[in-house]
Amino acid sequence: MAGQEDPVQREIHQDWANREYIEVITSSIKKIADFLNSFDMSCRSRLATLNEKLTALERRIEYIEARVSMSGKVLPHEARQGLCRENARFHVLLKQTWKR
Amino acid sequence: MPLVKRNIDPRHLCHTALPRGIKNELECVTNISLANIIRQLSSLSKYAEDIFGELFNEAHSFSFRVNSLQERVDRLSVSVTQLDPKEEELSLQDITMRKAFRSSTIQDQQLFDRKTLPIPLQETYDVCEQPPPLNILTPYRDDGKEGLKFYTNPSYFFDLWKEKMLQDTEDKRKEKRKQKKNLDRPHEPEKVPRAPHDRRREWQKLAQGPELAEDDANLLHKHIEVANGPASHFETRPQTYVDHMDGSYSLSALPFSQMSELLTRAEERVLVRPHEPPPPPPMHGVGDAKPIPTCISSATGLIENRPQSPATGRTPVFVSPTPPPPPPPLPSALSTSSLRASMTSTPPPPVPPPPPPPTTALQAPAVPPPPAPLQIAPGVLHPAPPPIAPPLVQPSPPVARAAPVCETVPVHPLPQGEVQGLPPPPPPPPLPPPGIRPSSPVTVAALTHPPSGLHPAPSTAPGPHVPLMPPSPPSQVIPASEPKRHPSTLPVISDARSVLLEAIRKGIQLRKVEEQREQEAKHERIENDVATILSRRIAVEYSDSEDDSEFDEVDWLE
Numbered sequence: 001m002a003g004q005e006d007p008v009q010r011e012i013h014q015d016w017a018n019r020e021y022i023e024v025i026t027s028s029i030k031k032i033a034d035f036l037n038s039f040d041m042s043c044r045s046r047l048a049t050l051n052e053k054l055t056a057l058e059r060r061i062e063y064i065e066a067r068v069s070m071s072g073k074v075l076p077h078e079a080r081q082g083l084c085r086e087n088a089r090f091h092v093l094l095k096q097t098w099k100r
Numbered sequence: 101m102p103l104v105k106r107n108i109d110p111r112h113l114c115h116t117a118l119p120r121g122i123k124n125e126l127e128c129v130t131n132i133s134l135a136n137i138i139r140q141l142s143s144l145s146k147y148a149e150d151i152f153g154e155l156f157n158e159a160h161s162f163s164f165r166v167n168s169l170q171e172r173v174d175r176l177s178v179s180v181t182q183l184d185p186k187e188e189e190l191s192l193q194d195i196t197m198r199k200a201f202r203s204s205t206i207q208d209q210q211l212f213d214r215k216t217l218p219i220p221l222q223e224t225y226d227v228c229e230q231p232p233p234l235n236i237l238t239p240y241r242d243d244g245k246e247g248l249k250f251y252t253n254p255s256y257f258f259d260l261w262k263e264k265m266l267q268d269t270e271d272k273r274k275e276k277r278k279q280k281k282n283l284d285r286p287h288e289p290e291k292v293p294r295a296p297h298d299r300r301r302e303w304q305k306l307a308q309g310p311e312l313a314e315d316d317a318n319l320l321h322k323h324i325e326v327a328n329g330p331a332s333h334f335e336t337r338p339q340t341y342v343d344h345m346d347g348s349y350s351l352s353a354l355p356f357s358q359m360s361e362l363l364t365r366a367e368e369r370v371l372v373r374p375h376e377p378p379p380p381p382p383m384h385g386v387g388d389a390k391p392i393p394t395c396i397s398s399a400t401g402l403i404e405n406r407p408q409s410p411a412t413g414r415t416p417v418f419v420s421p422t423p424p425p426p427p428p429p430l431p432s433a434l435s436t437s438s439l440r441a442s443m444t445s446t447p448p449p450p451v452p453p454p455p456p457p458p459t460t461a462l463q464a465p466a467v468p469p470p471p472a473p474l475q476i477a478p479g480v481l482h483p484a485p486p487p488i489a490p491p492l493v494q495p496s497p498p499v500a501r502a503a504p505v506c507e508t509v510p511v512h513p514l515p516q517g518e519v520q521g522l523p524p525p526p527p528p529p530p531l532p533p534p535g536i537r538p539s540s541p542v543t544v545a546a547l548t549h550p551p552s553g554l555h556p557a558p559s560t561a562p563g564p565h566v567p568l569m570p571p572s573p574p575s576q577v578i579p580a581s582e583p584k585r586h587p588s589t590l591p592v593i594s595d596a597r598s599v600l601l602e603a604i605r606k607g608i609q610l611r612k613v614e615e616q617r618e619q620e621a622k623h624e625r626i627e628n629d630v631a632t633i634l635s636r637r638i639a640v641e642y643s644d645s646e647d648d649s650e651f652d653e654v655d656w657l658e
Contacts, residue, residue: 011126018130025137026113029144033108036148043155047162054165059205061172068179083176090173094166 053093060086106150106220109143110136150220214254269637 064083113133122128210216217225234247241247249256 011124015126015130018126018133022113022130022133022137025134026140029108029137029140032148033144036144036151040151040155044158047155047158050162054162054169055205057169058165061169061176062204064176065172068176068183083173083180087173087177090169 050093053089057086057090057093103221105218106147107224108140108147110139113137113140147220154218265637 064086113136114129116132118125118128118132231248231252234251237247238245
């Protein structure tokens with residue numbers, strides 16, 4: 001009996017060890033997958049906010065370009081103010097994005 | 101429920117059948133599991149690479165945009181600093197003259213199109229079973245549609261929505277045009293007939309002042325203001341006329357003199373109408389202005405059939421203004437329908453685009469026969485009340501009102517034929533097949549009576565009407581029965597007016613074709629950029645503003 005148990009027990013022990021090993025590997029695979037999903041989602045959300053800000057900036061700059069070019073010299077003072085504001089926002093945006 | 105985007109391939113590690121003839125099964129299972137783990141890692145790495153690729157592409161596009169924005173900001177700052185010294189020059193003019201600022205915002209459209217499908221989902225889609233290959237039957241179809249469209253059509257709802265949007269925009273544009281025309285019309289026609297009518301109106305008033313008022317009150321159902329109260333011995337005469345009208349429903353029964361007087365009175369009434377300040381319902385005024393000239397023309401046409409003495413003298417005057425305004429296309433469109441009768445009373449209204457007429461034509465087929473006709477006297481005036489814009493259904497009830505006043509079955513073909521040949525009725529071409537007009541034999545029989553009455557008075561009809569007179573009686577049935585042919589029969593009349601009318605009609609028809617071609621071209625152009633154009637059309641619908649032209653320009657730009 002003892003002779004029979006040893007090889008079987010050894011096998012069973014070995015099997016349990018193997019299963020634990022496999023379990024560790026699969027759980028880490030799941031963690032990697034989970035990390036990838038969350039990374040994907042967070043990246044997409046940040047890129048979306050960045051996109052929003054970029055489009056807002058683009059629209060404002062378009063408007064200012066129109067004001068500066070079409071209206072000629074009307075209110076260059078205002079145009080400059082607007083431009084300065086846009087410039088500041090733009091640089092802030094750049095800093096924010098590249099920080100992360 | 102979230103849609104699984106990426107599926108790691110070996111779903112189960114050890115749900116496989118073990119091969120036979122293995123002693124150590126546990127080891128076997130372990131090895132199989134480890135092998136599957138490696139496969140899972142490989143698919144995981146593939147999806148990870150895909151994820152990072154998508155994110156990288158998005159960020160890359162953003163970097164381009166940021167760089168371009170940076171350049172624009174720099175350029176603007178430079179230009180702004182340069183602008184400082186040159187102060188405002190022609191600022192006011194520039195502000196008003198320059199084109200309004202239009203931001204080129206690109207709206208997100210077609211988000212879930214086949215092209216925007218991400219790669220992993222595309223791979224999942226490819227793994228799925230294909231639909232049956234029904235497209236191999238497409239070359240054998242008659243209607244040219246794809247065979248697979250009947251089984252599964254992913255663009256079905258989009259096409260439906262697109263068609264609905266296009267239709268709605270077209271309807272709205274037509275409504276706006278109608279409103280514009282309604283607003284415009286009351287002014288135009290009022291000017292034209294006023295000048296020539298004044299003298300006659302004065303004369304008539306002097307001659308039959310109280311009678312006019314009496315007739316107005318009776319025949320026009322008290323719509324028209326009674327100029328003078330009923331009075332004098334003249335009352336009896338109009339009374340008898342009215343009674344005749346109400347009772348017999350047959351103008352032919354009236355003596356020639358009475359008929360002529362009726363006609364004259366009808367014309368007078370018609371003349372009076374435009375002078376009235378647009379009655380409370382502006383529509384009436386509008387309807388009066390335009391239908392009056394045409395009514396007069398119809399009256400003149402009728403006059404040709406019947407005795408007419410003084411009326412004919414006036415007809416040439418009235419006929420002249422009629423050709424330009426009347427909408428020939430409508431008569432041509434309606435010629436095919438049995439609505440001609442109602443049409444005769446409302447030729448000017450034809451303004452309403454063809455769609456309303458056909459619908460009204462369907463609705464009013466029952467009404468036409470009686471009212472249609474003539475009703476020179478009352479009929480002439482009744483078309484006035486019905487507004488121009490509204491469909492013919494409205495005219496039909498007022499015409500129906502006129503019907504009780506005077507009706508003549510034999511008269512039917514006459515007015516119809518006359519209206520179609522707006523200036524004088526076309527000379528009698530060979531009799532059309534009897535099937536076209538079931539009433540034609542009746543009319544032919546009935547016409548024998550009017551011709552007898554007509555002959556005594558042909559001499560009185562001056563100008564173009566005279567030549568038409570003799571041939572007219574027998575031919576009256578023909579023009580009525582061949583309304584479809586009327587555009588082709590018109591040239592037979594060697595009148596300048598008929599030629600002009602034809603030219604007008606052709607022009608309008610040509611315009612229609614051009615419009616259709618433009619629309620088709622637009623449709624072709626539209627297909628590529630549908631969503632934006634459609635969304636803009638929605639804006640047109642809901643804004644109810646007249647930005648159509650602007651939107652068209654934008655479409656061109658896009």
